[in-house]
Amino acid sequence: MMLKVDLLDVAYGPILAVSGADLEIADGEVVALLGPSGCGKSTLLRAIAGLERPTKGTISWNGNDLAGVPIHRRGFGLVFQDGQLFPHRDVAANVSFGLRMRGQHPTLERVDEMLELVGLSGYGNRRVTELSGGEQQRVALARALAPHPRLLLLDEPLSALDRALREQLAIDLARLLRESGSTALVVTHDHDEAFTLADRVAVMRAGRIVQVGKPDEVWRRPVDEATARFLGCDLFLDATAENGILTCEFGSVPVPWAPDGPVTAGLRPAALRVGDGPTEATVAARVHRRDHVRLVVDTGDRQVDAVAGIADAPEVGARVRLVLDPDGVAMLSRRG
Template sequence: MRIRNLTVQFGDLKAVDDVDLDIGRGEVVALLGPSGCGKSTLLRSVAGLEPEARGSIHRGDVDLTKVPVHKRDIGLVFQDGQLFPHRDVAGNIKFGLRMHKIKDTGPRVDELLDLVGLSGYQRRRVTELSGGEQQRVALARALAPRPELLLLDEPLSALDRALREQLALDLARLLRKAGTAALVVTHDHDEAFTLADRVALMRKGKIVQTGTAEQVWRHPVDEPTATFLGCGLILDAEIRDHVVAFDLGEVEVAWAPDGPARIGLRPHALVADPDGDLQGEVSGRVHRRDHVRLLVKIEHREVDAVASITNAPEPGQSVRLRLDPDGLAVLGDHPGQRE
């Protein structure tokens, strides 16, 4: 799939602004960005549900721009699944097959339910299923006619956090097993990095960066992107022989290129450690599921840090901090970052 110069406009608002994006055969691409940045509009335009103001959408040599929705050979999965409550599981999946005039539906239904881990659910009513099971049925229905491309619009956002994390892992496995190219819209970077072969970051209608999860996480293209990806503090630094030196100290970062740089620090870039080089005073703390997040006053600023649940210091107590390279990002363009 090749998207070129795609623009979607509502009045004076450009919801999608001159976007280029490629999706390879069997590749999963996550379209990641904050709410209102144009992700869902871009997806709906690819599906044919939103008219593009200009640009082109090609699959191979076929220009899909004027092709009706039902002839684009695209599967759709939405946030709420949009299953038919009056049909059982098999009936929902068969609907997708019948829409494509596929008659021998039984074996395909069994195959798809096995793929999504719901073998034996053929006669179950969809209203009796959990939210995660309903999304699996919606995925099976979308995959039923073997589409060239699968579009998923925030498919996990209606689920609770624990179920969302588990289903993201399952969905990543299912998409690769099915071998279908997919474009997944999400505002959750953990979800995007779990699901996708490549991530396309979107802001204000434009794609500002593309790359693998590792590339995007380590090298956000600019400060707003770094902030969106969790960097609460951004500092000037000098990198020499892969050692990052800045006003919080020095730390070896094996993947960092030498030269002057802007460094983004996520909360876990500073870790409570009795042997750490930095010393400060805890001014606040918040419990998370598997750690405690600290606000620490040091000589010249307040910084975020993390501590283990078992020995996290209290507000007012002294704490020593060490730098953890896994919490750092180097801002700026790097090879493989843009389309």
């Protein structure tokens, strides 16, 4: 089984929210649709669900065009940012509703199975208003998964949660999707969430899907500078690569994904670390993060971001040396 989106446009009057979108999702695959707010990713998901009418192109399942197929007959499960649970019903009744919507008879065994899957065993009699935000989203997932949807559509399912809970639930959701064998499309603006959940990542910008690939491919080889910036690169350097060794102004390091020849290296803030590298710099500013200290350092030629450990972070004004960390380096073709 496979979902196929082919040259899809979705317009609101003169505004083209989705333009020429092509996307395929295979049976059992989890694809993350990643992009900034307003790029059209939720509109594309809503079109797949049947909530928006395309102005051009097709959406098909196993070769069958879904145009004209109503939402409740597509066999897709939906999870939104706020969960959209019924506050007057308990947890079990909310999960059962997902089964009734598909014409399936809810059983206590199926409800309990779903609650166990999402880590809420024994919560069936609780009112949803008594649950935390993370627990409510787990109930929404259980409700969507209960009728065995052939495709699960998740629109920013974790964005309303605080950061620590979002990170933990992303890990739990990745496990849940694998254990249930779900085919899923997850819309998100969060890089970490996309790379945690997905088998493949589709990057969307200004209504268009600009790159699709495995998470490590997209992370290491962004298709262009705009995509690299969205994925966290804030410094671009002319460099050369030979036999997997990248050489730039901050030294030479192994970067196996670098193609031989002239390249542009996109550096994320964590690409430069305080260490024993060849480049000297002066600390101009520092900000504490959860697990590191982010620095602004002056090399004499430019100011760049770098990171240091919390325990040994240098003070403002200190002289430091910088080491290039390959894990923070993305590769682009040489500009121009």
